[in-house]
Amino acid sequence: MNHKFITSVVFGLLWSLSMLAQTGVIKGRVVDAQSNEDIPFANVALLENGEILTGTVTDRNGHFKLDKINAGNYSITVSFLGYDAKEINEISITQNDRVADLKSVALSSSSVSIEGVEVTATAQTVSSKIDRKTYRADDFATASGGTAVDILDKLPAVSVDGDGVVSVRGTSDFLVYINGKPTQTSASDILSQLPADQIKNVEIITVPGARYDAQGKGGIINITTQKGAFDGLSVVASGMIGGTPWTNKDDVYSRQALNNDRYNTSLSLMYNKDKLSLSGALTMQSRNNKGRGIIDPYIYQHPDESVSGYPGSYYVLDGEGSRPKWYTNVMANAGINYQLSDNAELAASYQYSKRTSGRTANYVYKAYFADAPDGEPYDGTLQNIYNPNDIHRDGWFSNLSVDYIQHIGEQSKISTSFIYETSNLEQTIDNKEFTYDGERYYYDDTPDFHSFQSDETPLDAYRFVLDYQHKFDNGNTLNTGVQPQWIRLQGEFAYDTIIGNGYWGDPSIESYDNSIDLKRDVYSAYVDYSGKTGKLNYVLGLRAEYMDQLMNVRSTEYFEYVYGYFSEIGEGRDFDQKDFQQRKFDLFPTLHAKYDINDANSLSLAASRRINRPPAKDMAPFLYRRHQEIYEMGDPLLKPEYTLNAELNYTRRFGKNNITLTGFYRGVDNAIYRVNRVAYDMGNPGGVLLRSYTNAGNQTALGAEMGMNIDLMNKVKVFVGGALYDFQVIADDELLGESRDSRSTNWNIKSNASWLITTPLKLTVDYSIKSASVTPQGESLQFEALNAAINYTPEKLRGWTFSARMLDVLGTNQAGGYTAAYEGEQILLRRGYVYDYEGQIVELGISYSFNNKKQKSQRKHISDDYF
Numbered sequence: 001m002n003h004k005f006i007t008s009v010v011f012g013l014l015w016s017l018s019m020l021a022q023t024g025v026i027k028g029r030v031v032d033a034q035s036n037e038d039i040p041f042a043n044v045a046l047l048e049n050g051e052i053l054t055g056t057v058t059d060r061n062g063h064f065k066l067d068k069i070n071a072g073n074y075s076i077t078v079s080f081l082g083y084d085a086k087e088i089n090e091i092s093i094t095q096n097d098r099v100a101d102l103k104s105v106a107l108s109s110s111s112v113s114i115e116g117v118e119v120t121a122t123a124q125t126v127s128s129k130i131d132r133k134t135y136r137a138d139d140f141a142t143a144s145g146g147t148a149v150d151i152l153d154k155l156p157a158v159s160v161d162g163d164g165v166v167s168v169r170g171t172s173d174f175l176v177y178i179n180g181k182p183t184q185t186s187a188s189d190i191l192s193q194l195p196a197d198q199i200k201n202v203e204i205i206t207v208p209g210a211r212y213d214a215q216g217k218g219g220i221i222n223i224t225t226q227k228g229a230f231d232g233l234s235v236v237a238s239g240m241i242g243g244t245p246w247t248n249k250d251d252v253y254s255r256q257a258l259n260n261d262r263y264n265t266s267l268s269l270m271y272n273k274d275k276l277s278l279s280g281a282l283t284m285q286s287r288n289n290k291g292r293g294i295i296d297p298y299i300y301q302h303p304d305e306s307v308s309g310y311p312g313s314y315y316v317l318d319g320e321g322s323r324p325k326w327y328t329n330v331m332a333n334a335g336i337n338y339q340l341s342d343n344a345e346l347a348a349s350y351q352y353s354k355r356t357s358g359r360t361a362n363y364v365y366k367a368y369f370a371d372a373p374d375g376e377p378y379d380g381t382l383q384n385i386y387n388p389n390d391i392h393r394d395g396w397f398s399n400l401s402v403d404y405i406q407h408i409g410e411q412s413k414i415s416t417s418f419i420y421e422t423s424n425l426e427q428t429i430d431n432k433e434f435t436y437d438g439e440r441y442y443y444d445d446t447p448d449f450h451s452f453q454s455d456e457t458p459l460d461a462y463r464f465v466l467d468y469q470h471k472f473d474n475g476n477t478l479n480t481g482v483q484p485q486w487i488r489l490q491g492e493f494a495y496d497t498i499i500g501n502g503y504w505g506d507p508s509i510e511s512y513d514n515s516i517d518l519k520r521d522v523y524s525a526y527v528d529y530s531g532k533t534g535k536l537n538y539v540l541g542l543r544a545e546y547m548d549q550l551m552n553v554r555s556t557e558y559f560e561y562v563y564g565y566f567s568e569i570g571e572g573r574d575f576d577q578k579d580f581q582q583r584k585f586d587l588f589p590t591l592h593a594k595y596d597i598n599d600a601n602s603l604s605l606a607a608s609r610r611i612n613r614p615p616a617k618d619m620a621p622f623l624y625r626r627h628q629e630i631y632e633m634g635d636p637l638l639k640p641e642y643t644l645n646a647e648l649n650y651t652r653r654f655g656k657n658n659i660t661l662t663g664f665y666r667g668v669d670n671a672i673y674r675v676n677r678v679a680y681d682m683g684n685p686g687g688v689l690l691r692s693y694t695n696a697g698n699q700t701a702l703g704a705e706m707g708m709n710i711d712l713m714n715k716v717k718v719f720v721g722g723a724l725y726d727f728q729v730i731a732d733d734e735l736l737g738e739s740r741d742s743r744s745t746n747w748n749i750k751s752n753a754s755w756l757i758t759t760p761l762k763l764t765v766d767y768s769i770k771s772a773s774v775t776p777q778g779e780s781l782q783f784e785a786l787n788a789a790i791n792y793t794p795e796k797l798r799g800w801t802f803s804a805r806m807l808d809v810l811g812t813n814q815a816g817g818y819t820a821a822y823e824g825e826q827i828l829l830r831r832g833y834v835y836d837y838e839g840q841i842v843e844l845g846i847s848y849s850f851n852n853k854k855q856k857s858q859r860k861h862i863s864d865d866y867f
Contacts, residue, residue, distance in 0.1 A: 024093035026066040028102030030058045030078055037127060037134075038062030039107060040653075041599065042080040048072065059596070069093050076102075083107035124709045125719035125752060128651060128660055130537060130594045130604055131209055132222075133157075133707070137199040139719065140752060141764035142787035142805055145240040145264040145843055147285070147329075148194040148202070148223055154766055156705055156721030156750050157204055158221075161780070161815055166191055167218070168206065169666060170701055170727055170746065170773065173612045173641075174218030178351070178399070179225055182213055184461040184487055185397050185423045186615065187221070193329050193353040193397060195283040197238060197266055200224045206664070207592070207606035207645045210526040210541025211467070211479060214588040217612045217643045217668060225333075233271045235850045240264040242805070242843030243288075258290035258324050260841050275339035286328040289837050293323035293361055297831035298373040299678055299687045307680050308687070310369040310378065315686020319363040319387070323835055327357035343407040351399045358392040364436055369686065373830070386436035395425035411472070415481075417465040424458040431625055451625050453495040457616060460488045476531035482524065489518040493622040514622045516636075517552040520613070528590070535597070541590040547613065551580045551636050553621055573637075580636040586611060604649040612641040614672055618693040630831075631679075632691040639695050642669045659708040664725070668699040673731060673776040676821050678828045689819075689829055696776070697731030703746075715756050722749040729776050742774035764789045772817070780817035781834070786810045801847045808839030 030042045044064045045055040053074075058064045066076075071093050079085035086107055091100050125139045135155055137143070143150035153160040159167050165188050168174050176183050176190045183190050203222040205212070212220055243261035268281035298316045301308040335349035365385040368377035400420045407413045432447040467481035493514045528541030556576055588611070594604040620634040648663045673696040680687040703725020710718040729742040748770035755763045769784035789805040816834035820827060 023068045023070055024098035024100065026069055026074070026076065026091060026093070026100045026102065028064060028105050030062045030064065030080070030105045030107060032083075033106035033108040039080055039083070042078055042083075042107070045077045045079075047075045047077065057599075071095060078105050078107065080107060124656075124658070124711075125717065126660075126707050126709060126721070128604075128649065128707075130539065130592050131207065131606060132203045132205040133660075135202045135204070137196065137202060139717070139754060139764075140196075140766065141754070141762075141789040141791055141803070142766055142807065143196045144789070144803065144805070145242070145262075145285075145845055146196045146287075148191040148196060148199060149188075151196050151199060151202055152191065152221070154750055154752060154768060155202065155204065156707060156723050156748065157206065159748065159770055166221075168204070168221070169218060169664070169723070169725070171217045171666075171668075174216040175213055175220050177212075177220055177222040179349070180222060181399070181401050181417070181419055182463065183399065184421055184459065184485075186425075186617075189355075189395070189423075189425065190397065191221075191223075192327070192357075193331060193355050194223055194225075195264070195266060195285060195329075195331060197264075198225045198268065198281055198283065198333075207608050207647050208590070208610075209539055209592060209608070210528045210543040210588065210590045211481070213483075213524070214543055214545055214586070214608075214610050215613060217610060217641065217645075217666065219610075219645065232273070233269070233850075236266075236268045236847065238264075238266050238845065238847035240803075240843055240845035242841055244290075244839065244841055247838065258322055259288050260290055260838070262287040262841075262843070264845075277337040278335070280334040281332065283331045284329070286326075288326045289324065291323045291325065291835055291837040293319075293321060293363065293833065293835050295319045295363070295831065295833045296373075297689070297829065299689070299829045300827060301369070301686060302680055309685070310381075313369045313371060313378070314373050314375070315367070315369055316373060316377075317365050317367050317686075319365040321361065321363040323359065323361050325357070325359035327355060329353065329355045345405050347403045349399075349401050352396070353398070354396040356392075356394045358390065360391075361387075361389040363387050363389070367685075384436040384438065386434040388430075388432050390430040391427065392430075393425065393427045395423060397421075397423040412468070412470045415465070415467040415469070417463075419461075419463040419465075421461040421463075422459065424456065426454070426456045428452070428454045429624065429626070451495070453493070453624060455491060455493045455620075455622070457489060457491040462486045474531075476529065478527070478529050480525075480527040483526070484523045485521070487518070487520040487522075489516075489520075489616050491516040491518070491616060491620055493620065495623065495625075513555065514620075515554040516616065516620050518616050518619075519548075519550045521548045522546070523548075535595055537594045537596075539590070539592040541592075543588040543590070544585070545588065545611070546585045547582065547640075549582045549613075551619060553578050553580070553636060556621075582639070584640070600653045602651045604651075605647070606649075607644070607646040610643040610645060612643065612668075612672075614638040614640070614693070618672065626691075630689045630691060632674075633693075635693050638672060638693060639670055641671055641695075643667065656711040657709055660706070662705040662707075664701070664703065664705065666699075666701045670695050671697055671699045671729075671731070673697070673729075676777055676819055676829065676831075678821070689831065697729070699730065700726075700728045702726045716753065718751070718753045720749075720751045723747060727773060729774060731776060742776065742779075744772065744774040744779070746773045747771045760793045760795060762791045764791070775817070775819070777821055778817055778819040778831075781815065783815065784810070784812050786812075799849045801849070803843075803845040803847075805843040805845070807841040807843065808837075811839050813837040813839055 026046065030039045031037060032039060039062050040058055042058045043055065044058065044066070046053045046066050046069070054066065056064050056066055074091045074093070075087060075089040076091065077085055077087045084107065086105060088102060088105065093100060125136055127134050137151055140151050140154050143154065149160055149166060152158045152166055157169055165172050172187070174187055176187045201224040203224065205222065206219040208220050241263045243259060264285045266281065266283040269279065271278045296318050298314045301310050301313045301315060303311045305311050331353040333349065333351040335347070337345065337347045339345050365387060366382065367385055368382040370377055398421070401417060403417045405413060405415045431451045433449040434445060434447050463483065463485040465481065465483050467479065469477060469479045471477045495513070523546045524543060526541060526543040528539055530539040556578060588609045590608040592604070592606045594602060596602045618634050619636045619638050621636055622633065624632040626632050644667045646665045650661045652659050672693055674691050675694045675696060677690050678687050679690045703723060705721065705723040707721040708719070724747045727744050727746045748768065750768040752766040753764070757763060765788045767786045770782065772782045773780050786809040787805065787807050788809060789803060792802045794800065814834060814836045818830060818832040820830040822828060
C-alpha cells in the first residue's frame with residue numbers, strides 16, 4: 001500500500017478531528033424591544049464574510065442555537081415579519097471560547113411606507129406561557145381613562161358585577177400582584193384604584209406555581225405598570241372628560257343630581273441614564289354613574305301566631321327608586337432602579353392611592369301583607385315608606401418595596417425583597433325611613449326610624465422574601481426560598497340608632513359597638529425544579545405554609561341573640577368566647593408541564609392545591625343593617641377553604657395567528673357562603689333577611705375556555721375569547737334548604753377588534769355577553785355590553801393622541817338576580833333586584849407624549865426576576 005496515501009488519509013482524519021474538536025455554539029434569545037416578550041419562530045441566519053452559511057428559527061420561547069460552528073469570525077442577522085431586521089457582528093468562536101452567548105437580541109417593530117401609507121406591525125392581544133396568559137392593556141382602548149377593573153371586565157376568565165366586584169371563573173377570592181409584588185388589601189379595592197392608562201399588561205395566573213402564595217381560589221392577577229425604558233427623559237400627559245349631559249336630571253325624592261359625569265387626568269415621567277432609572281406618575285379620576293333600582297323582596301310569615309301577626313301570609317316590599325354611585329381617586333407612585341454592578345441591582349418603589357366612593361338607594365317601598373307575593377294587600381296593612389340608604393366607602397392604600405438581586409457567577413443568583421403595605425378603609429351606612437304620601441319632600445325631615453353605622457379597618461402587612469436560584473449545566477433550574485408575612489388589622493365598628501317600639505334589641509341601648517384585633521402570621525417556604533426532556537418542559541413544586549392566627553373580639557353582647565336564633569350554626573358555641581385562634585400547617589404541591597408536539601402545536605398541563613383564608617370582613621361579628629330589610633354579620637369561627645385547580649391547554653399556531661383551548665376544573669371544599677335566613681323579631685313588622693357567612697358545603701366548576709388571535713394584513717387585529725363551564729353549589733341542607741344543590745351551565749363571549757383605518761386613525765370595538773349563573777341561594781341575570789373607541793395620532797402633531805369613546809352603546813348596562821331560601825317545599829324568602837345604570841356615555845380624551853431619544857431595549861427590573 002502506498003505510504004504517502006496512508007499518511008494523507010491519517011493526516012486528513014486528524015485534521016478533521018481537530019477541526020471538529022474546535023467547533024462551537026452560538027446561542028441567544030430573541031425578544032420584542034418594547035415588551036421584552038419572546039418572539040417565537042424568528043429567522044436567524046449565520047454569515048461569514050457576508051455569505052449565509054446556515055440558519056435556524058427560534059423555538060416557542062424565543063431561544064435559538066447554532067451548533068457545530070468552526071472556529072472563526074461571524075455575524076448573524078435576526079428577522080421576523082413586522083420587525084426591523086437586526087445584524088450582530090464580530091462574533092468569534094475560538095478554541096478557548098467555543099460558546100458565544102448573545103443573551104437577548106431585541107427587535108423593534110417596523111414601519112414601512114407603501115405609496116404614502118404607513119403599515120405598522122401589530123402584537124398579539126394575548127400570549128400564553130407555561131403558567132399564565134398575558135393580555136396587552138393597550139389593545140383595550142375602550143378602557144382608557146378607567147381602572148384595572150374596566151380592563152379585566154373584557155377578559156374571558158374574568159367577570160365584574162354591578163357593584164364592581166371582580167371574579168375569576170366565578171370566584172372573587174384571588175390575590176392581586178402589582179409588578180410581581182403581592183398585596184393584602186381587598187382585590188376589588190386595589191383594582192378599582194389602579195388607573196388603566198398606567199397598565200402595560202394583565203397576567204391571569206389561574207394555577208400559580210410554588211413560588212407564589214397559595215392564597216386565593218381564583219389564583220393570581222398580576223398587573224404590570226412599567227411602560228419600557230427610554231434614553232433620557234420621557235413625559236406622558238393625558239386628560240379625559242365625559243358623561244351624558246343630555247339626560248342629566250335631579251332625583252324626585254332626594255333632589256340629588258343624577259349624572260354620568262367623569263374626568264381623568266394623569267402625568268407620568270421616566271428618566272434613564274446609564275445605570276440609573278427613575279419613574280413617577282400622578283393620576284386623578286372621578287366617575288359618576290346614574291342608575292335606577294327595582295327590588296321586590298317578600299318574606300313568608302311563620303304559621304305560629306305568637307311569632308307573626310299574620311301567620312301563613314307574605315310580607316311584601318315592592319321598592320323602586322334612583323341608585324346612583326360614584327368614586328374619586330388620586331394615585332401617585334415613584335420608583336428607582338440602580339445597577340450597582342454587572343452582577344448586582346437595587347430597586348425601590350412607593351405607591352399611594354386615596355379613594356372616595358359610595359352609592360345611594362333612594363327607594364320608595366309599598367309594604368304590606370298578602371295571601372301571596374302578587375296578592376292584594378290586607379286591609380289596613382299597606383304602608384308607603386321612603387328609604388334613602390347611603391353607603392360611603394373611603395380610604396387610602398400605600399405600598400413600599402425594596403429589592404436587591406445578586407448574581408453569583410453565571411448560573412446562580414439571590415433575590416431579596418421587603419414589602420410594607422398599609423391601608424385604612426372607612427365605611428358608613430346611613431339608613432332612614434319616612435312615611436311617604438307621594439307629595440312632600442322628606443330628606444331634611446325627622447325620620448320615623450334612623451340607623452347610622454360606621455367601621456374603620458386599618459391594616460398593616462409586612463413581607464420578606466429570600467429566593468435562591470441555580471441553573472445547572474444541562475439548563476435545568478432549581479428555585480428555593482422563604483417568604484414569611486405578618487398581617488395586623490384592627491377594626492372599630494359602631495352602630496348608633498334611634499330604637500323605638502317594635503324594633504330589634506333592647507330599647508334602653510342606643511349603641512352597639514365592637515372591635516376586632518386580627519393577627520395573621522403565615523410562614524412559607526418553597527422549592528421548585530424546572531427542566532426539559534426532549535420536547536417536554538416541566539416545573540415541579542412544593543410549598544409549605546404555617547398559619548398562626550388570633551382574632552380578639554371586644555364584645556359578644558349579641559352573639560347569643562344572632563347565633564342562638566339559628567340552632568344549626570349556634571350549636572356548641574361558647575357565646576362568651578372572645579379569643580378565636582387557628583394554627584394550621586399545610587402543603588401545596590404544584591405541577592406545570594408543556595409538550596411541543598411540533599413547531600405549530602403544543603400541549604400544557606397545570607395543577608395545584610390552594611387555600612382561601614377568609615378576609616376580616618367575613619369574620620367580623622358586627623351586625624350591619626345593609627338595607628331596609630337586610631342585616632348582615634360575620635363569623636369569627638370561619639375556617640379556610642381548600643381548592644384543587646387543574647388545567648389542560650392546547651395551542652395551535654398558524655402564521656401570526658393562534659388559538660388556545662383550555663379545559664379546567666376547580667373543586668372547593670369547606671366553601672364559605674353568605675347564607676340568608678329569616679328573622680321575625682328584629683324590628684321590621686314582617687321580619688328581615690339575616691345574612692351571615694358560613695362554611696356551608698362544596699363547590700365545583702368544570703369546563704373550557706377558548707382564546708383566538710387573528711391578524712389580517714397588519715391592519716385588523718381581532719381577539720375572541722369565551723368560556724363554557726358547569727357550575728355547581730353543593731351545600732348543607734340545614735343551612736340552605738332546598739336550594740342547596742344549585743347548578744347552572746355558565747358561558748361568556750368576549751371579543752375585541754382593532755382596525756388601523758389609516759396610519760393616524762384606529763377604531764376599536766369590544767363586545768361581551770355572559771350568561772346567568774346560580775349562586776348559593778339564587779341566580780344572577782345575563783349581562784351584555786358594547787363599547788367603541790377611536791384614536792387619532794396625526795403625523796403633523798407628533799406626540800399627540802386624540803380619542804373618543806362611547807361606552808354602553810346598546811344601553812344594556814344592567815345587573816340583577818334574586819336570592820331565595822326554602823324550608824322543604826315552602827319558600828321562606830325571595831329577594832329579586834335589578835340595577836339599571838343608564839348610558840350611553842361619551843368620553844373625549846387627549847394625551848401628549850414627549851421623549852428626546854429613541855427607545856432602547858426595555859430594562860429588566862428586579863420584580864421580573866421575582867415574578
